[in-house]
Amino acid sequence: MTHSTAIYDVLVVGAGPVGLTAAHELTRYGLSVRLIDAADGPAATSRALGIHARTLETYDQMGVLDDMLAAARKVEHLTLFQKGTRLVQFDTDYRHLPTCHPYSVMIDQTQTERVLRDAAARQGVLVEWGTKLLDFTDDGTGITAVLTRADGGTESFRAAWLLGADGGHSTVRQRLGLRLHGDQTETWLIADAAVRCDLSPDSIYWMRTREGAVMMVPFPEAGKWRLVDTRDVDYDRDASRDEALAARFARKIRAGTGKPVSVDAPSWVSVFTIQQRLVPAMRSGRCFVAGDAAHVHSPASGQGLNTGIQEACNLAWKLANVQQGRADARLLDSYDAERVPVGAELLRSTRRTTALVQVRGAAAAAGLRTLFTVVRNIKPLKSRIERKIMGGTSALGLSYAAGPLAAASDPTLAVAAGERVARVTAAQRTASAGWRALLAELREPGWSLLAFAAGGDAPALRRLAEEYAGTVRVRTVPAPGARGEDAVVPGPLPDPGGLLASGLAARPGHWLLIRPDGYLAASGRLDAADPVAASASLGLRSRSRDLTGPQAAGS
Numbered sequence: 122m123t124h125s126t127a128i129y130d131v132l133v134v135g136a137g138p139v140g141l142t143a144a145h146e147l148t149r150y151g152l153s154v155r156l157i158d159a160a161d162g163p164a165a166t167s168r169a170l171g172i173h174a175r176t177l178e179t180y181d182q183m184g185v186l187d188d189m190l191a192a193a194r195k196v197e198h199l200t201l202f203q204k205g206t207r208l209v210q211f212d213t214d215y216r217h218l219p220t221c222h223p224y225s226v227m228i229d230q231t232q233t234e235r236v237l238r239d240a241a242a243r244q245g246v247l248v249e250w251g252t253k254l255l256d257f258t259d260d261g262t263g264i265t266a267v268l269t270r271a272d273g274g275t276e277s278f279r280a281a282w283l284l285g286a287d288g289g290h291s292t293v294r295q296r297l298g299l300r301l302h303g304d305q306t307e308t309w310l311i312a313d314a315a316v317r318c319d320l321s322p323d324s325i326y327w328m329r330t331r332e333g334a335v336m337m338v339p340f341p342e343a344g345k346w347r348l349v350d351t352r353d354v355d356y357d358r359d360a361s362r363d364e365a366l367a368a369r370f371a372r373k374i375r376a377g378t379g380k381p382v383s384v385d386a387p388s389w390v391s392v393f394t395i396q397q398r399l400v401p402a403m404r405s406g407r408c409f410v411a412g413d414a415a416h417v418h419s420p421a422s423g424q425g426l427n428t429g430i431q432e433a434c435n436l437a438w439k440l441a442n443v444q445q446g447r448a449d450a451r452l453l454d455s456y457d458a459e460r461v462p463v464g465a466e467l468l469r470s471t472r473r474t475t476a477l478v479q480v481r482g483a484a485a486a487a488g489l490r491t492l493f494t495v496v497r498n499i500k501p502l503k504s505r506i507e508r509k510i511m512g513g514t515s516a517l518g519l520s521y522a523a524g525p526l527a528a529a530s531d532p533t534l535a536v537a538a539g540e541r542v543a544r545v546t547a548a549q550r551t552a553s554a555g556w557r558a559l560l561a562e563l564r565e566p567g568w569s570l571l572a573f574a575a576g577g578d579a580p581a582l583r584r585l586a587e588e589y590a591g592t593v594r595v596r597t598v599p600a601p602g603a604r605g606e607d608a609v610v611p612g613p614l615p616d617p618g619g620l621l622a623s624g625l626a627a628r629p630g631h632w633l634l635i636r637p638d639g640y641l642a643a644s645g646r647l648d649a650a651d652p653v654a655a656s657a658s659l660g661l662r663s664r665s666r667d668l669t670g671p672q673a674a675g676s
């Protein structure tokens with residue numbers, strides 16, 4: 122066995138979407154990362170397709186949004202059919218969740234991973250394929266991992282922290298003794314195939330037939346669809362069965378939509394039993410798990426990859442702050458305190474969606490036509506359902522208000538502690554230099570203190586800029602009518618039309634302390650609440666505190 126002498130900050134195990142995101146973000150925040158994957162090379166099967174609004178906002182912060190959108194198709198409807206009749210078409214309604222990306226996109230997971238791999242490579246992290254984590258120990262000051270390499274050799278490797286992004290069968294999770302709690306539910310069959318039918322690819326389709334429910338999800342490529350059968354799941358691969366499967370889907374889609382259809386033999390088929398499981402904790406000492414390593418659930422509302430990316434981003438800045446001595450180690454406790462409840466809610470919502478997708482039982486089915494006739498004709502009811510669907514799927518409404526990092530906030534502001542700050546539409550962004558400047562600010566790694574100057578000197582802001590230099594950037598929106606030298610204390614962020622201030626309901630003297638992932642940590646008014654004290658209460662370390670360098674252990 123070789124013993125590597127290089128000590129990296131983080132060993133990331135698994136180069137799926139979650140490990141790639143984590144590697145990208147950790148290096149963007151300045152840590153050194155080694156990224157390994159047991160597979161010989163990138164996965165060739167598509168799996169995840171649906172990417173939702175909050176993930177698109179995150180991609181924007183990461184700087185990969187344009188590359189993702191170039192490989193994606195927008196989807197803005199959910200259309201339901203029953204036995205040849207269209208029941209209802211739900212549209213996207215994001216009025217209560219303002220975002221620059223009011224839609225979901227379909228992008229093949231292989232493409233998502235390609236874009237993330239390229240982005241990680243630009244950060245200097247290349248995936249080491251054929252390198253498998255066998256075992257590891259955590260001695261409180263770092264981890265020592267045993268790896269097998271593509272050349273057949275075994276290596277002992279040392280890093281300060283370990284992240285298991287190694288999927289549903291996670292070695293890291295198993296070695297940590299973290300058990301996945303939950304159960305397994307239905308078995309579904311999924312097939313990717315070319316379909317010729319008069320159905321617009323800007324919608325997901327659900328249809329109920331006498332032979333059970335079927336779903337159709339469009340791929341970015343014209344004519345290619347993901348087909349899901351929730352009842353007939355027998356499959357044994359050979360060419361004649363592929364033809365039979367295609368014919369069965371064609372029969373069901375025809376019966377469901379009432380439209381002529383032809384389906385080619387599928388390019389990929391998978392039969393899987395839905396697992397609904399979650400770990401009780403996502404951290405143990407210097408080790409963490411994220412993504413499918415921490416939770417597995419139904420693909421019914423397309424959430425697994427989206428959730429894993431949010432986890433990777435939630436953890437990366439915390440780990441960087443602690444490793445770089447910018448924050449107390451207790452900041453790391455907030456990772457699973459914030460994310461385990463999200464995973465638990467995910468299990469509840471995907472369980473509900475799975476049940477809805479397959480609508481079993483004659484009584485429930487008989488009521489559908491009546492129900493959706495009512496829904497179609499009562500607009501406020503339809504809007505309510507659309508908002509409910511958007512709220513759950515998009516993750517835009519997710520709040521960390523109940524978590525340990527939601528400090529005191531000023532109730533007169535439009536955003537509360539724990540909520541995402543940039544709740545802005547594309548039209549508002551176009552109209553407002555202030556919002557554009559804030560969005561650009563959120564793309565920079567680190568904390569931001571957005572202050573609305575009241576005119577005159579603001580010693581608390583100067584003190585914050587000095588004490589937390591390198592950790593918190595102070596960005597000051599000039600007081601209305603202020604000019605020249607008088608206009609700003611550190612870091613001007615002009616808001617000429619005042620639309621940023623009005624969007625946040627901010628008045629002169631207000632400040633907002635924004636986490637690196639764009640959520641509000643604390644807020645107040647300079648005459649009533651001290652942003653320096655708020656930063657300290659969150660565990661951020663000021664320059665005048667006795668910095669002893671990177672934190673020891675997860676103490």
Ligand SMILES: Cc1cc2nc3c(=O)[nH]c(=O)nc-3n(C[C@H](O)[C@H](O)[C@H](O)COP(=O)(O)OP(=O)(O)OC[C@H]3O[C@@H](n4cnc5c(N)ncnc54)[C@H](O)[C@@H]3O)c2cc1C
Nearest residue numbers: 135137139159169170171254288412413423424425426427
């Ligand atoms: C049919 C289907 C449809 C889906 N649709 C959606 C959707 O629309 N939207 C959505 O958000 N999610 C969807 N998902 C879920 C999504 O695919 C997963 O949540 C996502 O792949 C999880 O990413 P990950 O990086 O956590 O794990 P994975 O993608 O499983 O990656 C784990 C990696 O770790 C590597 N690895 C494992 N063990 C080791 C080891 N010991 N050493 C080194 N490397 C190791 C593996 O080789 C692998 O590359 C779907 C899933 C399926 C099956």
